[in-house]
Amino acid sequence: MNRTSTLLIALIFFNLLALVLNIGLGSVSISISDILGSLSGSEKVDAVLTGIVLEFRLPRGLTAMLAGSALSVSGLMMQTVFRNPLADPFVLGVNGGASLGVAITLLVLAPSGIALTQDLRLSGHILVVVAASVGAGAVLMTLLAFARRVDVMSLLILGLMISYGVGAIVSILIFYSMADRLQSFFNWSFGNFSSVTWTHFLVFAPSVVVGLAAVVPQIKSLDAFLLGERYASSMGVNVRRSRILILGSASLLAGVVTGFCGPIGFVGIAAPHFCRLLFRAPSHRILVPSAILFGSLIALIADLIAKAPGIEATLPLNAVTALIGAPVVVAALLKQRNLRRVFGG
Amino acid sequence: MGRKAEVNVSKRSHCLNILNWFRMGKGGECFRHRQTRLKSVLWIALTCVLGSSTVLGKRVELAYAKNFSVEYFETHKIVTVRNMWRGSANLTFTYALVPRTTALPDLPVGMRIIRTPVQRMSILETVYLGHIEALDLYDELVGLANVSLAHDPIALEQVKIGYTKKIQEGSSLNIETLLLLKLDLVLTSAMGNPQFDAHPQLERAKQPVVITAGYMEEHPLGRSEWLKFTAVFFDKEEAASRIFDKIAKRYNELSDIASSAGSRPTVLANAPYGGTWHVPGGRSYTARAIEDAGGNYLFSDDASSGGLPKDFESVYHRAAEVDFWLHPGVHRDLEGLRSQDDRFARFRAFEIGNVYNNTLQSNGTGGNDIWERGVLHPEWVLEDLIAIFHPGLIPNHSFRFYEKLN
Numbered sequence: 001m002n003r004t005s006t007l008l009i010a011l012i013f014f015n016l017l018a019l020v021l022n023i024g025l026g027s028v029s030i031s032i033s034d035i036l037g038s039l040s041g042s043e044k045v046d047a048v049l050t051g052i053v054l055e056f057r058l059p060r061g062l063t064a065m066l067a068g069s070a071l072s073v074s075g076l077m078m079q080t081v082f083r084n085p086l087a088d089p090f091v092l093g094v095n096g097g098a099s100l101g102v103a104i105t106l107l108v109l110a111p112s113g114i115a116l117t118q119d120l121r122l123s124g125h126i127l128v129v130v131a132a133s134v135g136a137g138a139v140l141m142t143l144l145a146f147a148r149r150v151d152v153m154s155l156l157i158l159g160l161m162i163s164y165g166v167g168a169i170v171s172i173l174i175f176y177s178m179a180d181r182l183q184s185f186f187n188w189s190f191g192n193f194s195s196v197t198w199t200h201f202l203v204f205a206p207s208v209v210v211g212l213a214a215v216v217p218q219i220k221s222l223d224a225f226l227l228g229e230r231y232a233s234s235m236g237v238n239v240r241r242s243r244i245l246i247l248g249s250a251s252l253l254a255g256v257v258t259g260f261c262g263p264i265g266f267v268g269i270a271a272p273h274f275c276r277l278l279f280r281a282p283s284h285r286i287l288v289p290s291a292i293l294f295g296s297l298i299a300l301i302a303d304l305i306a307k308a309p310g311i312e313a314t315l316p317l318n319a320v321t322a323l324i325g326a327p328v329v330v331a332a333l334l335k336q337r338n339l340r341r342v343f344g345g
Numbered sequence: 346m347g348r349k350a351e352v353n354v355s356k357r358s359h360c361l362n363i364l365n366w367f368r369m370g371k372g373g374e375c376f377r378h379r380q381t382r383l384k385s386v387l388w389i390a391l392t393c394v395l396g397s398s399t400v401l402g403k404r405v406e407l408a409y410a411k412n413f414s415v416e417y418f419e420t421h422k423i424v425t426v427r428n429m430w431r432g433s434a435n436l437t438f439t440y441a442l443v444p445r446t447t448a449l450p451d452l453p454v455g456m457r458i459i460r461t462p463v464q465r466m467s468i469l470e471t472v473y474l475g476h477i478e479a480l481d482l483y484d485e486l487v488g489l490a491n492v493s494l495a496h497d498p499i500a501l502e503q504v505k506i507g508y509t510k511k512i513q514e515g516s517s518l519n520i521e522t523l524l525l526l527k528l529d530l531v532l533t534s535a536m537g538n539p540q541f542d543a544h545p546q547l548e549r550a551k552q553p554v555v556i557t558a559g560y561m562e563e564h565p566l567g568r569s570e571w572l573k574f575t576a577v578f579f580d581k582e583e584a585a586s587r588i589f590d591k592i593a594k595r596y597n598e599l600s601d602i603a604s605s606a607g608s609r610p611t612v613l614a615n616a617p618y619g620g621t622w623h624v625p626g627g628r629s630y631t632a633r634a635i636e637d638a639g640g641n642y643l644f645s646d647d648a649s650s651g652g653l654p655k656d657f658e659s660v661y662h663r664a665a666e667v668d669f670w671l672h673p674g675v676h677r678d679l680e681g682l683r684s685q686d687d688r689f690a691r692f693r694a695f696e697i698g699n700v701y702n703n704t705l706q707s708n709g710t711g712g713n714d715i716w717e718r719g720v721l722h723p724e725w726v727l728e729d730l731i732a733i734f735h736p737g738l739i740p741n742h743s744f745r746f747y748e749k750l751n
Contacts, residue, residue, distance in 0.1 A: 027659030048665045055688050056658045126684065178491075187621060194657060197687055307656070314621065314656045 004279060004286055011293035015065065018300035022061040023053060025309040030057075056194070063196040064303045065296040066208040067261050068271070070253040072295020073215055075268030076275070076287060077250040080222050081243060082156055085333075089254035089268035092159040092247065093139045096166035098258040099189065101135025102128055103170045106185045107177045128188060129200065129259045136255035139166065140248070147244050152229065155247075190316035191262035193303050204260050211253040215288060218246050222284040265318055266325030267302070271295040273332040298324060405582055408593065410570035412558035415577055420450040422461075424577060429558045430537035431651065438556050442578060459530055459553050463578045467512060467526060469533035469543055471495045471712070472559065475721035476575040479588055485579070488512050488526050496712035518543050520550050529553055530578055534560055563650055565634055565723035566593050572721055596724040599731060603639035606735045610668035612640040613660070613694065615652075616676075616685070622660045623652035634723070635671075638730035639738075643667060661688070669701070669734065670694035671747075677704050679750050700750040701733055715746040 024030050030038075030049055037045035038053035074089035082091070090096075105127055139162055146158055174182060196204055221242040224232035233239045257264065275290040276282065302320045405415040416423045422442040429438065441452050442461045449458065467488025468474070474497040477486055483499055490513040492504050503509040512522050523531065531554040535542040547554040555578075559571035569592055576585030612635050614625050625631035627647035635642040643664055647653055670692060676682040679700065683690050694700055703726075706714035713719075719726050725745045732742040 027656060028662050048662060051665060051691055052658055052662060055691065056661065195686070199687055314654075 004281070007278060008290060008293065011290065011297065015293060015297050015300065018297055018304065019061050019065065022064070022300055022304050022307075023057040025304060026052075026057060026307050027309075028052070029309065055197070059196055059198055059201055060194045060303065061300065063193045063201065063204065063261065064299040066205060067193060067257045067264065068267055068295040068297070068299025069292040070208045070211060070257050070295070071264060071268040072271035072275075072291040072298070073212060073288060074250040074253040075295075076272040076284075076291045077215065077218075077222065077246050078268070079272055080225050080284070081246055081250075082152055083226065083228070084156070085273065086269070087156075088265070089250060090163075090258075090263070090265075091156060092143050092251050093162040093166065094136045094251050094254045095258055095263045096163040096170075097135040097137070097139030098132035098255065098263065099135070099170050100166045101131035101133070101138075102188050103173045103185060104135075105131040106188070107173045107181050126200070132262075133255060133259035136251070136258060140251045140255065143251075144244055144248060147247065148240060152243070188262050189318070191264040191318045191321075192306075193261055193299070193317070196260050200260060204256065207256045208253065211249055211256065212292065214245075214249045218242070218249070219284045219288060221246065222288075223282075226282060226284075263318070264299075264321060266321040267295055267298050270325035270328040270332075271298055274328050277332040277335055298328075405573050405577065406586075407570060407573070409564050409566040410559075410562055410573070411567060412561055413571070413574050415574075418450075420447055421452075422577060424555075424574070426556055426558050428561050429535055429556050430561065433537055440555055457553075457555075459555065459578060461578055462580045463529040465526065465528050466530040466532065466578075467523060467528050469513065469531065471497075471717055472720050473532050473557075473575060474500055474717040475719075476572050478718060479572060479721060480576055480579065480581050480584060482575075482579060488523065488528065488531075494711045496706060496708050496714045496717050513543075518546055520546060523547070523552060524550060530555060532557060532575070534558065559720075563628060563630065563633065565630060565637070565726070566596055568630070569593075569596075569721050569723050592722060592724055596727060599724055599727045600637050602738055603637060603727075603731045603735065606639040606738060609639055609641035610734050611664075611666070612642050612669045612671060612734070613664045613667040613692070614642070614671045616672075616674035616682075616689075617657045617660070621654045622657055623654050624660060626651050626653050631671075634726060634730060638727055638734055640669065640730065640734045657686075657688070661691070664692060666693045668694060669699045671701055671733075672703055673700060673750070675702075675704070677702060677707075677748065677750060682750060698749070698751070701747045702750060703729075703746045705744055705746050705748040719746055 020032070020035070023035055024032065028049075030053060034045050034049055035053055036042075038050040039058075041050075071089050075087070078087040078089060078091055079085060081087075142162065143155065143159055147155055150158070174185070177185075221232065221237050224235050224237045225242070225246075229239050229243075232242075254268070271294045272287070272291055275287055275294050278294075279286050279290055281287070298321070302317060302324055305324070306315045306317045306320045308315055407414070412428045413424065413426045416425075420443065424440045424442060426438045426440075427433075427436075429436070438457070440457045440459055442459050443449055444462075445460045452458070464485055465487045466482070466485045467490070468477075468486070469490040471489075471491060471494050474495060477483060477500065478497060483503060486500060486503065486509050488510050489495060489500060489504060490511075492501070492511050495501055495504075500509060504511060510522060510526060513519050531547060531552055533543050533547075533554060534557050535544050539545060544554045544556055557571065557574065559568050559574070562568045562571070570589055572589055573582060573585045576582050614631055614635070615623055617623075624644050625642075626649035627642070627645045628650040629652070630650075632642045632645055636645065644653065673682050673689070674685065676685065679695065679698070682695070682700065689695055703715045703719075704713065706719075715726065728739060728742065729744050729747040732739045732744065733747060736742075
């Protein structure tokens with residue numbers, strides 16, 4: 001077995017280990033036998049513990065895995081298309097759009113909100129999900145409309161400008177809000193995997209899986225993009241169309257995750273770098289699967305730390321991902337030494 | 346801090362001078378004064394008995410409220426507020442209330458002065474609307490902040506016709522509107538956070554702002570007794586005292602009824618948002634109200650008086666078999682509650698339909714009477730709670746603030 005296969009299998013193994021740890025640890029520790037008992041519906045396990053495993057820990061762990069993979073692959077695609085090691089899944093303003101949607105929901109609609117949510121029969125989390133997705137989608141549509149006409153560098157700057165503009169509107173909404181409303185908005189912006197229940201999961205999981213599956217046919221184009229757009233088109237890649245497809249699917253993946261879990265940073269930047277470092281091969285045929293596995297692993301580890309097992313408190317997810325992600329990126333860069341070469345410079 | 350009231354006598358001072366007591370035999374002077382001397386003795390005795398108060402009005406006796414005190418002097422009243430926010434330690438705010446009709450007495454430089462009785466008042470939180478209703482201070486209410494969160498119908502009507510001006514929306518304070526109102530009094534509370542507090546700006550603008558610490562009281566009757574605080578600014582101490590005595594009596598009666606109940610059902614409160622469930626701490630106002638109503642609050646072993654952030658999972662672990670669930674967010678029906686998170690249906694209280702919210706008096710724009718008259722009348726809230734936990738103890742009760750989620 002060559003090195004690549006060994007590493008991939010090791011990643012799969014660590015993923016499973018992390019998942020088991022996530023299910024076992026938290027506000028109360030659950031032993032492996034109890035976990036297996038809960039999963040198999042055994043009567044011997046206390047009903048409350050079974051409830052915790054099945055309704056809280058399992059969906060949370062699976063959500064973390066899917067979200068981590070989605071963000072990681074999305075980040076990988078962004079870094080390739082923009083040939084920029086700093087690109088992350090949200091570079092096209094997806095996060096900004098989602099924030100705006102959520103800010104409008106929580107800070108403007110919610111104060112007059114009792115009537116609203118009751119009439120629409122959408123309340124709490126689902127409304128936030130819809131709002132975030134609509135916001136992200138709107139920004140994405142705007143940008144993709146420009147994607148036909150400008151080049152990649154301009155697109156990046158456009159995305160940044162849209163982010164700033166949207167951020168300014170969110171600031172104004174925050175300025176006019178009461179302290180307790182702000183708390184719920186900030187809670188959302190810390191990101192968390194625990195609000196995805198099985199009902200949401202039925203929408204979340206297929207979306208992510210479909211998004212990831214859509215990346216597979218793009219692998220050849222991705223490899224070509226890394227060498228520059230001119231080289232890519234000389235290799236027969238339809239640059240305009242590919243760019244839209246790749247950026248669109250990357251932003252969609254990012255948007256789905258932000259919609260269900262709130263904005264989660266760093267996984268999208270750190271995981272691709274680490275994969276490149278580990279596998280030493282720039283081919284996306286290997287990078288994409290490894291990004292999926294490694295993104296999932298980072299998310300599981302971050303969630304485990306965020307749960308702060310042993311103390312009855314939690315840490316905000318975004319802070320933990322940053323604390324893990326930043327050293328990973330630094331390590332990868334120090335090892336790499338010549339990043340320009342990797343990005344076809 | 347001002348001069349204590351001195352018995353102002355001219356002739357009698359002659360006799361109070363202790364040396365003169367030894368000069369009794371000299372001339373007829375002190376013989377005449379012998380009668381006044383007797384009166385002096387009686388006067389001194391009376392003053393000693395009554396202490397240094399009762400010169401301007403009735404003394405404010407406080408039984409439950411710990412965060413303010415009032416001292417009466419001949420020319421003014423001194424009000425002291427303490428414990429204004431978490432972490433305020435020994436910081437106090439002092440105000441001198443001087444009647445309009447008298448000249449300013451000798452007060453320390455920088456002492457905050459309010460002229461009484463107040464004729465133009467503005468409130469920055471809606472909780473004072475309960476006091477305004479009880480003491481009929483609607484005419485004096487010329488400014489109201491956060492109108493969308495207010496419930497009191499008369500106050501809202503006054504806003505509609507323009508008699509009471511709207512002030513401040515959100516966290517930005519509109520100083521200019523306040524200045525134009527030419528106020529005698531601005532009532533507000535503070536959190537000790539310069540970002541959100543209004544009083545630093547108001548003091549800089551030389552507005553007569555008074556900080557209240559009612560929300561920091563731990564006992565529901567302590568919060569209610571702040572009616573007397575507001576009353577002091579309007580010379581309505583007597584009315585406030587009468588009203589509060591009735592409230593306290595009824596509250597204690599109900600408390601006794603509740604403690605006669607046999608078993609105590611377990612109770613959970615609040616609902617999570619974004620993965621964090623802020624449950625009331627073991628010494629919080631809500632915990633206190635639940636215990637007084639004969640319930641067993643699940644987190645009563647905690648020692649904090651604020652909210653405890655917990656994750657949904659750990660609350661579920663402790664509360665899966667709970668008997669009653671109160672205030673689950675803003676929901677008024679079970680379907681709405683379940684649609685927020687279908688795991689809520691796993692709590693036993695949800696399964697047997699024992700979920701209640703204090704939204705009966707919600708007016709749809711964010712106002713709710715429980716935060717206005719409900720704070721002044723904790724006995725009404727207590728009655729609702731006892732009727733929830735022990736319906737047999739209060740037959741034929743119609744709910745004032747709480748409704749059952751169906």
